[in-house]
Amino acid sequence: MSKSIIQLIKQGEGLTTEFKRTIDSPYKIAKTIVSFANTAGGNLLIGVADNAALLGVESELKELQKLEKALGELIEKKLLIRVKSAQLDGKKIMLIEVDESPEKPHYAINEKAERIIYIRVKDKSLPIPRLLLYGEGDADTGKILASRHVKTLITYLKETDSVNAKVFSKIINISEKRAERMLQDLAAKQILLKISRGKPETFSLKWAE
Template identity: 30%
Template sequence: MPVSLQEIKKLVRRGEGQQIEFKRKVAHPEKIVREIVAFANADGGYLLVGISDEGGIPGLKYAEEHDYLLKKAIDELCRPALSYKSEIVPIDDNLGVLYYFIKPSKRRPHYALADTTQAYGKAYIRVGDKSIQASDEMRQILKQSRRTKNIKFTYGENEKKLMEHFKFNKTITLSEFVSIAKIPGIVASRTLVRLCLANVLTIQPLEKGDLFTLKESF
């Protein structure tokens, strides 16, 4: 069934957030690709083009051209390729809204290239109404969670220091763990990633540095 204008209005009323992003037009398609990659790396989401930041629906003239430019950018700038559903939803005879639905990907992490000359791109993840660059730890968790199950870990000195920290604090950062345990950053990073994969910790991606939290069951 085609997406209706009423369905678009319903999504717009929800406002921008973890799974919804508005764009007025496709002025910089390479930047919009970051949003699509972020959705694929997180919980999936809806990208609506032809919507103002305030939630108005002015639509797009020549919506087919905007759709072509965005699809071309997705094909050229996403690594690995990702799948999505797209439609042009008409407002009237002259205007339309682009509707893109992106599922959470089983091939994550996906990367967005800045242009076609780049060999490597950057991974993004959706956090609230923003798409932020994923940290090394977040990328490893996304990558390894595709193929690892029932992760076990050794409860050594580093883990003991970490658990002591959680007796008096709700969260910890990578740099705090390095300082507390007096270990190299790469060792701290691997430890935190392993504990997230083992469902001992959860990671909250943030622009200024991820926060790690002990799960309630522990």
């Protein structure tokens, strides 16, 4: 059962809660929604200041129009959210509930039409480190990306959304245990994104092209 709007405001901003005075732009809201879906889910309260003061929204319709554009045009793969509203101290507060997605990673499209994966870190929505194959990142990362097994894995993940140790071990003909260690190591080095907590663990690429 979801927490009440009052409880969420009292709790303050954090990993799963963010306050916004208003939806500044569809791009910014897409980023926040994606970061919640890619991490642990979350609640976005519109009409609330950073210090938890209740400001209210002037027009619920205007906020919903920006939200609709974000969901319809600026988020890949599509996400379903829940929108609620309540009157608190005579002010209209909107609550957007986002579940952790079983289909992550999701991308937010920015003003430059770039597809970027965002995750939630503490109370911020941050882009994944973009360890692209363009020599970004440190020398150690460069070496890893240049290795034959990792190149094979990256090629596979560009065509398929995710991989687990069993599949990876068959692709490069090594033991499943060794494949598991390699995948965990690549996730620790911010090259892969761990996308499932269950067994078998699955991984996807951790950058946007």
